[in-house]
Amino acid sequence: MADLKAMCDEFAAAFEAGESPNPADWLQRVAEDERQDLERLIDTYLMTAPRRAWDAKAYETSLARVAVEQVLESRNGVSGTWPELLPRLRKRARLKRSELVAGLSRALGLGEAPATIEKVGVFYNGMEHGTLEARGVSQRVLDALAGLVGTTSEALRAAGGSGPPPNAGAATYARMAAPAPTYRAESADRAESADRAEDAEDAEDAEDAEDLRLSVPEPMDVEEAGERDLIDELFTGG
Structure with a gap:
């Protein structure tokens, strides 16, 4: 069984480092019956994550x-x-x-x-x-x-x-x-x-x-x- 909390922390670290991690990539790394739980963790993180300055060029x-x-x-x-x-x-x-x-x-x-x-x-x-x-x-x-x-x-x-x-x-x-x-x-x-x-x-x-x-x-x-x-x-x- 995957360590979902650790995977969410990994996602958060990439996000806060200025990367643009795709949640779908993380979900593909876990078993199908674990994806909903991981998706919930990532969604919860993103709702409370530090806001980034808008970068129109990067977008x-x-x-x-x-x-x-x-x-x-x-x-x-x-x-x-x-x-x-x-x-x-x-x-x-x-x-x-x-x-x-x-x-x-x-x-x-x-x-x-x-x-x-x-x-x-x-x-x-x-x-x-x-x-x-x-x-x-x-x-x-x-x-x-x-x-x-x-x-x-x-x-x-x-x-x-x-x-x-x-x-x-x-x-x-x-x-x-x-x-x-x-x-x-x-x-x-x-x-x-x-x-x-x-x-x-x-x-x-x-x-x-x-x-x-x-x-x-x-x-x-x-x-x-x-x-x-x-x-x-x-x-x-x-």
């Missing part, structure tokens, strides 16, 4: 801002809580975004052609940033993604805030097609910048900070697109 690249942005993307987007859940699962699986996208393309049987991986990446980026409607993502995609990040497709579907996918070809998606070129370009830039940041020191934090410095695209404009293909069907056809 710009902090995990706190990452967390806030992910919550906002979940609340304001069309992908449920995927913007919070998917990055966490991906990092737990120790996968860069580019690695996950390539693996997802293979798992879906789409191959490894650069153009194919790029298009899969555009749609996956929409899932992480709340701009791709969860109800349009097929069960096949969720099954493949769940296998890559170590969860279940049911958990992903529930986090997306949608029930079972609609019938293929339903009128709801009759007008949906490939993402608009402008969306694709923005998404590619976001993913490339984030993956470059992952190679820097403290890569995980840098990746999230770089994501936040880049503009978040609006929900996919699917009316500007051309002919639909299998990738479109998998990510928007339910």
